[in-house]
Amino acid sequence: MSHQIAVIPGDGIGQEVTPAAVDVLNALDVDFEFREGEAGDHVAEETGEPLPEETVELARESDATLFGAAGERAADIILPLRGVVGSYANVRPAKAYPGLEAVKPDTDIVFIRENTQGVYAQIESQLTDDVATLTRVVTREASRKIAEYGFEYAEEHGYDNVTIAHKANVMQKTDGLFLEAAEAVAEERGADYDTELMDALAMKLVMYPEDYDVIITPNLAGDVLSDLAAGLVGGLGLLPSANVGDDNALFEPVHGSAPDIAGQGIANPSAMILSAAMLLDHLDYDAEAARVTDAVETVLDEGPHTPDLGGDASTEEFTAAVIDRL
Ligand code: NAI
Ligand code: MG
Numbered sequence: 001m002s003h004q005i006a007v008i009p010g011d012g013i014g015q016e017v018t019p020a021a022v023d024v025l026n027a028l029d030v031d032f033e034f035r036e037g038e039a040g041d042h043v044a045e046e047t048g049e050p051l052p053e054e055t056v057e058l059a060r061e062s063d064a065t066l067f068g069a070a071g072e073r074a075a076d077i078i079l080p081l082r083g084v085v086g087s088y089a090n091v092r093p094a095k096a097y098p099g100l101e102a103v104k105p106d107t108d109i110v111f112i113r114e115n116t117q118g119v120y121a122q123i124e125s126q127l128t129d130d131v132a133t134l135t136r137v138v139t140r141e142a143s144r145k146i147a148e149y150g151f152e153y154a155e156e157h158g159y160d161n162v163t164i165a166h167k168a169n170v171m172q173k174t175d176g177l178f179l180e181a182a183e184a185v186a187e188e189r190g191a192d193y194d195t196e197l198m199d200a201l202a203m204k205l206v207m208y209p210e211d212y213d214v215i216i217t218p219n220l221a222g223d224v225l226s227d228l229a230a231g232l233v234g235g236l237g238l239l240p241s242a243n244v245g246d247d248n249a250l251f252e253p254v255h256g257s258a259p260d261i262a263g264q265g266i267a268n269p270s271a272m273i274l275s276a277a278m279l280l281d282h283l284d285y286d287a288e289a290a291r292v293t294d295a296v297e298t299v300l301d302e303g304p305h306t307p308d309l310g311g312d313a314s315t316e317e318f319t320a321a322v323i324d325r326l
Contacts, residue, residue, distance in 0.1 A: 003030075004033050004063050005033065005063065006036075007036045007037070008039050008066070009036070009068040010077070011042060011257040012259050012262035013261065013267035014040070014069035016265060016267050016315050017267050017269040017272035020318075020319040021066060021275065024292060024323060025279075028285075029288075030288055035058055037055035037059065039055050040071060051081070056080065056081070056084055059084045059250065064279050065250040065251070066251055066275065067251065069253065069255060070257060071256070071257040082250060085248035086248055087244050087248075089145075089146055089244040090114075091111070091112055091113075091242040092110070093108075093278075094226060094230050094239065095233060096232070096234070097233075099300055100300055100301075100309060103234055104209045104232040106210035107209040107232045109212050109213065109229050111215050111222050111229065114219045115219065115243060117142050117219060119134055119219065121135065136171070136174050138173075138218070143181035143182055146216060151193075154191075155191075161194065162191065162193045163212055164182045164183065164186075164193055164194070164195045164215075164217075165195075166198060198217070205225065205228060205229055235308065237309070239255070240253055240272070241275065242275070251279045252275055265314045266307050267306065268306040268308050268318065273296055273322060274296055277296070292322075295326050304318060304321055
């Protein structure tokens with residue numbers, strides 16, 4: 001089946017790593033039609049608007065979107081785009097690749113983070129000059145949905161351990177509901193799971209990351225814990241992510257536009273290429289996803305490496321090596 005893929009390179013190194021990922025996808029036997037959309041600071045400079053309506057439409061109509069990186073106006077681009085694809089799950093794998101310096105070499109954790117509610121529902125009030133409040137929203141439907149996605153992901157990807165992170169001892173109503181809904185999903189599926197208080201989990205992730213596989217979390221906890229885990233595997237140029245909705249999804253590296261190295265052709269395209277592998281996986285090209293992931297892993301292990309990993313390869317040289325390994 002043919003799929004239409006929106007490609008939005010954005011700013012800075014987004015312009016360099018996105019074509020690298022498209023080259024890798026083009027080297028596979030997949031039926032993708034790529035359509036490029038504009039967004040970014042460079043667009044805002046001309047029109048005042050960083051995310052043109054045509055780009056929003058393109059993402060909406062496409063089967064999936066590949067997004068590179070944005071600069072100063074990132075929040076005005078990526079948050080609406082995540083909304084356009086209706087993403088309720090933010091999938092963030094943190095994996096320590098062989099051959100690289102990692103703080104914890106046995107780390108292989110996938111965070112399945114609720115992507116729509118919790119304290120990020122943006123319901124805040126300034127009551128007086130000196131008092132502000134925040135409303136935390138948790139629904140059974142959204143909690144079940146993220147739990148179902150998490151258990152399904154673990155099963156499909158062969159991960160044994162599923163952990164539900166929460167703080168239901170303090171946030172009894174909201175995280176109580178999240179935990180209850182997630183546990184109900186586990187029981188219906190007959191799936192094994194553990195639960196962890198999110199603060200204790202932060203400590204355990206640092207000390208024993210090898211004990212964890214898939215972690216299902218509320219929104220804020222997932223944001224913080226996944227960044228913490230990124231620190232365990234050593235490198236922003238390596239971390240992909242997926243924003244998954246019912247009928248649509250957006251794939252993007254965790255990093256930004258990296259203005260300090262933009263335009264030099266030396267950005268590490270691994271995070272972007274691994275994001276493309278997640279796109280393949282999402283569209284049920286499982287074998288191709290594995291081929292791309294294996295190829296990136298092999299090149300990370302054997303070289304050549306881009307400067308962020310101590311090498312002197314260009315983005316193009318690294319990408320060519322990945323394509324060679326496919
Ligand atoms: P950044 O991720 O762009 O860069 C942080 C550091 O990591 C820099 O030293 C950069 O050179 C390095 N780095 C990042 N990705 C790399 C790669 N693929 N290869 C080699 N080195 C890499 O974050 P920073 O500097 O905080 O933000 C720069 C701009 O990016 C800002 O304008 C920010 O708003 C935007 N941003 C956009 C995001 C998005 O589009 N989702 C996410 C984070 C930041
Ligand atoms: Mg974050």
